[in-house]
Amino acid sequence: MIGRRGFLALAALSTVSACSIGDDAVTVRLGSGRVGGLSHTFARLLADAAAEAGTVRIDPVITAGSCTNLDLLGRGEIDAALALSDSARESRTRALAIGRLHECYLHLAVPAESPIHRVEDLRGARVDLGALGSGAEISAERVVRAAGLDPTADLQVSHRQLSDAVSALYAGEVDAIMWGAGVPTPGPDIPRRLRLIDLGGLVTVMRERFEFDYHRVTIPADSYPGSPAVSTVGVPNLLLAKPDLAHSAVSAITELLLQRADGLAPTRTVGFQFLNRRWLVGTDAIPIHPASVDVYRAWHG
Known part of the structure; x- marks a missing residue:
């Protein structure tokens, strides 16, 4: 098995040219999962959408999955993470939710x-x-x-x-x-x-x-x-952020989830459920990041 730190060296590159991203855009290292898995595929699609929007830069990081992501997030080696909600609730890592995504x-x-x-x-x-x-x-x-x-x-x-x-x-x-x-x-x-x-x-x-x-x-x-x-x-799978991640980056990612939901679902799956935008806020016991709250309120009142 590749060591946890070894996974960080395998950050996946977006297929969309980074030149479309503004020079002042924050780079977010996103812990995803194994290549070919649903979480890693979602992270790649989100990175591509971010590159097209030019508001934030997302670097997907290949990992073993939720528990590894939470560990890396707690150590500050990544800035955001995909994690199953039961794993997130049991973890000692302090994290805030950007949104609820697909069902595992x-x-x-x-x-x-x-x-x-x-x-x-x-x-x-x-x-x-x-x-x-x-x-x-x-x-x-x-x-x-x-x-x-x-x-x-x-x-x-x-x-x-x-x-x-x-x-x-x-x-x-x-x-x-x-x-x-x-x-x-x-x-x-x-x-x-x-x-x-x-x-x-x-x-x-x-x-x-x-x-x-x-x-x-x-x-x-x-x-x-x-x-x-x-x-x-x-x-449920959650998209989490470290509490001190720049509000501008969290806002940009939240906007992507709302604006580009249809393009973030791998076509091979029928189990992707975040397409209903109201479910994004269903993060259970994990509090939602204040920057995401502001975006959701702007969209939904």
Whole structure:
């Protein structure tokens, strides 16, 4: 695994020429996620929109995901971060929200012919719960605990990035894998080789046990061609900023979310939900940055 500091050297370059950005524009280092993932794709699209607008410069930073982003934000090595809201609430990093973005859909997959049909059936199984440093790692462990299982005692747990986890499942090295992403997630061969397990029945237990507003959401039928609809757990993704980030930069980013929402959704996903602009302010326990509040009030009164 690449070290956390190593990720900072892999900042992704916008595909839009930086010459369109004003000389006085603030540069914002945005912790995103792994290349190919929904968060990193969103960060790249936001960077492109910022370059076109010329009001702020955004440098996406490749990371392992939410928990790594929050750690980097707390150390001042990035200026803004994408993070799942349950990870953000549990983190000691002080951050302010710019807005609520897309919903992260938790997926639990097993081989198509596996005898596993419920989370409870995982007892004694080899289960990959997502990459270390990702927000899905926290959410996935909570799913397991909500089903009455102790990850340390009842499962043989591993942590891989998704492509490696899928390969391990195909090779018979693990019995199940869990990840969080948009829908559809590219890579896993669903339903021909893999089958999704319904997680929706655990949402109420998760809400009560972890005192967090997890959502019951549906992966629609044929999201993975030929696959039936499956209910699962949804976790909002937040765009966060360090408290001392320049108000001009926060205002500019907030305006981009409002003005260019349609261009910030990867076309392959159906799980992107921030297109409803009213949901941007639904940041739960994370306070909204004052500069963003001013922009939202100007838009909505």
